[in-house]
Amino acid sequence: MIAPAVVGGVLLAGPLVALLVRAPWGELGGLLAGPVVLPALGLSFGTAFASTVVCVVLGVPLAAVLAGSDGWPRLLTRVARAVVATPLVLPPVVGGIALLLLLSRTGLLGRPLFAAFGITIPFTTAAVVIAQAFVGLPFLVLSVEGALRGVDPRFAVAAATLGASPWATFLRVTLPLAAPGLAAGAVLSFARALGEFGATITFAGSLPGVTETLPVAAYIALTDDPGSAIAIAVVLVVVALAVLLALRERWLTGLRA
Amino acid sequence: MTGALEARLGVRRGAFELDAELVLAPGTVLAVVGRNGAGKSTALATLAGITPLSGGRIVLDGVLLDDGGRGFEPPERRPVGLVLQQPALFPHLTVLDNVAFGLRAAGAGRADAREQAQHALEDQGLGDFTDRRPSQVSGGQAARIALVRALVRRPALLLLDEPLAAIDAELRPALRASIRGVLDSFPGSAIVVTHDVADAEALADEVVVLDSGRVLQRGPLAGLRAEPADPVVTRLLAGAGQDGGSGG
Known part of the structure; x- marks a missing residue:
């Protein structure tokens, strides 16, 4: 039992230790401010923030619909939940290809969009945000749906008998009571967006300053400029650890509330 | 004075059937007593608009609130207040x-x-x-x-569902008196659902005994005590002053 457990621990922690040991700590500041990392840093945090906003705006209504789906036919509920969860199990590259087939100039939705408004989405910053929202949305929806289902229905009954419409009840009572789940879902989808690689490089490409996010920049820099690649990796590890800490805090406050 | 209620409450849910007539004069307090599963809470839920009627009608101060069909007013549009057993204050x-x-x-x-x-x-x-x-x-x-x-x-009609059931026994008399004071100055009518006859005695002008979804007897408490229409009534009213059990 002990030996495989140790191997498992090394498998999980070893790469991180190697990264931290080999990181060029002395030059880190210069690398982060350099021409490879800095544009990617700004782009990544900007697009991850934007895609998190998209996830919240689209995901909360989706979660609310799913949370209220108990009266639906069972098959419909299952299909709806499977659709929401698909990006979790789909290889991101496949997601990127699928987004191209939908939104490229010859795509299902992209063709009429281009014909009517001359809009092209792939290989733009908007495409980065869409790819990130695609992979991040399930985290938000599932987390918020669980939180909404956990809210005691008596609060909604009390709100209704106090004169609140279903919409006001949702906004002022149910959603605030599900806030810890919403925060956890937003943090998770932000983290997922920040790390997004496969769907992004497929659907948005790697144009420096436009679509080259941190993971894409790290991958491309690895052969010519390993220092920059490692610097980016350190940034992403730090963000990942911060997310873990933030979620732990959230869960605790969620339990205390 | 408001709160003139004329209601015939019909609800079918599986094997359970509620079919009860409730009439209140403006400004009066009615206690609904009965065993667990008698349909007390379901009756309140239909009046509040949480459960739609499947038959009958609810008319409050001349306004139709539910007719078992299209004439359903949702809870937020009814002049009806509801206080649940667990107060459900927004945390x-x-x-x-x-x-x-x-x-x-x-x-x-x-x-x-x-x-x-x-x-x-x-x-x-x-x-x-x-x-x-x-x-x-x-x-x-x-x-x-x-x-x-x-x-x-x-509200024109106030509904109290087991207002004292979740309270420690020694604190009940004080809270009961406090509710009594509130109801005395309340211009509308009120319905108190309780399994405890002490509540009915302290708070209500009239009592309705509900059993298996039907009204067994209604009248002032003294009248029901003097001439109970059914052994169930006798047993329920004998529980006066004994605090115990939980509502349903």
């Missing part, structure tokens, strides 16, 4: 904002709603609790705050 709002909630829902501005809520709480001697969270008040205080919260909307 994310202060006591003051809990009481202001119904006023805000009716369109009052935040400052105005808070001022009215403040006065309503002070009138009930609850002015010290305004800034607290529901988790920071006792069960008895929470029950009284829930009552104030329901009444600031000035």
